[in-house]
Amino acid sequence: MKTEKPISEGIMDSLQMKTSFKDFNSLKNEADTLYLKFQRMGFIESELLELKKENDSSYLADFSLGKKFSFLKVFYSSEDFTKKELQQISSEVDETYFILSFESIPLSLKKLTAIRNQKGNAFARVKLTDFEKDENENLSATLFIDNGNVRTVDSIVVKGYEKFPRSFLKYYAGVRKGKIFNQKKLVAQNENLNGLGFVSAVKPPEALFRKDSTTVYFYLEKQNNNLFDGILGFANDEETQKLTFNGYLNLELNNNLNYGEQLLINYKADGKEQVNFRTKLTLPYLFSTPFGLSGELKIFKRDSTFITTEQQIRATYQIDPRSTVYVGYKGYESSNLLDEAIAGTPIDDFKSQFFIAGGSYIKPQNRKLFPVKNAILLDVGIGSRKKDGKSEGQLGVETTLNNIFNLNYRNSIFIQNQTSVLFSESYLVNELFRFGGINSIRGFNENSIDASLFSLINTEYRYQFNDGIYVHSIIDLGYFENETISIKQNLYSFGFGLGLNTKAGLFKFNVANGNAQDSDFSFSNTKIHISISSKF
Template identity: 80%
Template sequence: MAAERPISEEMKDSLRIKTSFKDFLSLKNEMDTTYLKLQRMGFIESELLQLKKENDTSYSAIFFLGKKYSKLKVFYSEEDFSKKELQRVASEITDLYFILPFETIPLALRKLTALRNQKGNAFARLRLSEFEKNDTDMLIATLLVDNGIVRTVDSIVVKGYEKFPKSYLRYYAGIRKGKIFNQKKLVTQSENLNSLGFVSTVKPPEALFRKDSTTVYFYLEKQNNNLFDGILGFATDEETQKLIFNGYLNLELNNNLNYGEQLIINYKADGKEQINFRTKLTLPYLFSTPFGLSGELKIFKRDSTFITTEQQVRATYQIDPRSTVYIGYKGYESSNLLDEAIAGAPIEDFSSRFFILGGGYLKPQNRKLFPVKTAILLDAGIGSRKNENKPEDQLGVETTLNNIFNLNYRNSIFVQNKTGVLFSENYLVNELYRFGGINSIRGFDENSIDASLYTVLSTEYRYLFGEDIYAHSIIDLGYFENKTLSLQQNLYSFGFGLGLNTMAGLFRFNIANGSTQDSSFSFANTKIHISISSKF
């Protein structure tokens, strides 16, 4: 290729012109592509002057480049775009015009068109007109906008899973009739449905535009989301140095009635006569409203020391697709099973009544193994405890904060903090928070730590080998206080884990070693947990 003046090596690299072709048509197409590249680089006066055959195997092309324009001054109307919107494409903006580097013009026009589409102008078209040249390297043009008809979502049709509970479209995904049509947002909202577990999106939503209406079609498929989860744990008894077992069983029945309902039955035993039973029923979006209801029963028994029963009822309200608040009632009944009191461990019969309120924020992501990117949960209860007919006011607060920092497709960092604090004048052992184990601080026995205050920071560096397998580190740090023992202590846990999605379900393997600030490292403290979550 030749020009009216020599071109720089940098410009040759930018043009990336091929030098060999299989036929003349391929050569002609390459020259047309080069002409378009020159136009986009600012050589708007450029043209192909000659394509000459030198011999049987070579050709030469001569271009006229003309003046290079490096910037475009675009006059616009504030009725079409605000200054704030134009900041997405330009840095120099006035009330009358904005300035674009010449190479960014196509991308800027695509972004501005997308902005119009998001406002319901699905057929909006933008073009530059009234071009003017001046003596500088700046070209002048006017931005013309054809907005078309503003489109709204007039009807919604679900294909594939016709019995899908429509309330989830309205309140969970935020898809409603009458909303301005925004194709990009609808795709995101449709993908968010994947985090429900009992449904998956087959393909992106499509729209049918009629003269006076817009119908959006969602393509969904029902997924089996009943869950059976079992954990088998191994540990060494510190006193006998013998191998002991602990177990965990969890049954979740989800959406079997096509209502989005959930029934949970959970049972835990740590091999040392500690038993934890929980059952919960959740009914979302009652009568197709954003209100829901849930009831829960928990029973905890520690060997022959005490047994505590908890009942809880919540009324929930979905503020928006990601945020929920609730109010409710929580009651405790606890019985001392000891024939004789243990010194330094106040365990008494008591009953407690709490008014509870809280909320949650969940941000999903379209990742099969990690469907929730961010979670913020707050639970607070105010009430009183009565034992030996002595009432005592109490306040309890628990929070959970977690987030996944996606570094790229394969690498991510998971960070979670769980904190709980009980404010009271006096404390009983059988009313304290209980934590420890695979779902709080790993490397410790399940519910083996009693605390009036605790906070646990759990971290994982995750590496995704493929869509169905990943490995992760385990670094957990904790702190707790036990007012009944006047104890304050730091906790540490280190290890690694593996997750594998199989035909039978999600297989997880965790190995972690936990220690306290007063104890040295010992392999005997290592806990191994194996679990498989089977869907049916």
């Protein structure tokens, strides 16, 4: 190759030029390719002057390069692109033009085409026309847009799981008829469906474009998503000679009627100290609307001290695929089981009624072991407690915030904060929040701490070996207040854990040592938390 002026080594390297060819046609194709490469580098006036045969085995390509242009001034219409959109490809954007380096032109045009596609122009084409040089030898061009027809989703077809509840497509994933077709958004919505648990996306969605309609196909497969784990024991109480139960049972039935419904049954008992029972029924998207209903019953009994029953009903509304709000009613009824009052332990019969409202924001991610990227939960209750014929106003607030910081595929950091507070003029032990254990602060017994206010920070550094096993650290910090005994205290726990996805289900093993402020470290405070969730 020969040019009218020497070419730098950097340009020669970027050309990646071949020098040996099996025949003349492949040699001619390489010469034409070099011409296009020169143009993309900014030598837009370049041309191949001659391809001359020097001898039986050598040819000489003679190029005229002309001036090298480093930047291109591109004029555009604000009706086609906004300044904010153009700032994705250019650092210098004016009201009528933007500046591009020559090397970035192909990628920039590709990005602009993708932006038009997201606006429903599935067959849009973006190109540069009307190249001109001004008096200062600066190069300019005009951005030309061929939008084609704007496409909207006219029909939706589900393949593989024909009985899939369509309301989840509309409200949970956000796929609706009449929406502008956006391939990138459809792929993200398809991945969101994996977060439901009872369905999996077999492959990305596809679109069939006809002359006057667009049909989107989703390829789904029903998954068994009923969960069960538990151990139940039976024994005779040495004092009363009555049969007692101990252990735990956790049953979760999901989408067995192809409606997206959920039934939870949870039972925990240690035989003597406490019994905790919970059941909840959730009915989403009633009559194919974004409204749903849920009802819940909780019963908590602490040895022979007290028993508290909680009933709750909620009406929910799905704002968008990630956000839900609700209003409802929550009622408590508690009975003092003590024959005689214990000094310094205010326990009494009472009834409470609360109007509750709140919401949630949950962002899923396509990770089998950690399907939720971040979550924000808020619950506020305004009501009153009635005791001995007297009523007292109360306000309760509960929040949960968590996030996973994905450093890369194997490494991530999980951080969660749980805060609950009850505002009241006076407090009873049997109306306080109860926390401690694997779902709150690890290293402490389950529901062993009473609080009128508590705030917990749970952290885990996670290392994932593959999609089936991970290990993690445990660093939990907590603060709580108990107004019934006028105590304020800091808590902390440290440990490690293991998660293993087996044929039987997801096995979790945690070892944590929990201590209170100003307490000496003791190995006897170490707790082992084991859980396994089996799908069927």
